[in-house]
Amino acid sequence: MKRNLTYLITLFFLFISGISFAQHTIKGVVFDAGSNTTLPGVNVVEKGTVNGSITDIDGNFTIT
Numbered sequence: 001m002k003r004n005l006t007y008l009i010t011l012f013f014l015f016i017s018g019i020s021f022a023q024h025t026i027k028g029v030v031f032d033a034g035s036n037t038t039l040p041g042v043n044v045v046e047k048g049t050v051n052g053s054i055t056d057i058d059g060n061f062t063i064t
Contacts, residue, residue, distance in 0.1 A: 025062060025064050030044065039059050040059060042055045
């Protein structure tokens with residue numbers, strides 16, 4: 001019984017550590033609301049963090 005509990009706890013911590021290192025990629029395009037054209041050179045920042053990106057010539061951005 002104690003051995004099974006040890007395995008379960010070990011697997012739990014391995015699972016949690018794997019989740020904490022997982023990264024997600026967010027991609028998008030920034031448009032001007034009035035003319036519906038893409039906007040190059042816009043700063044896009046994840047709220048509450050320092051993670052960010054700048055849009056390319058076509059208004060595309062990627063944040064990892």
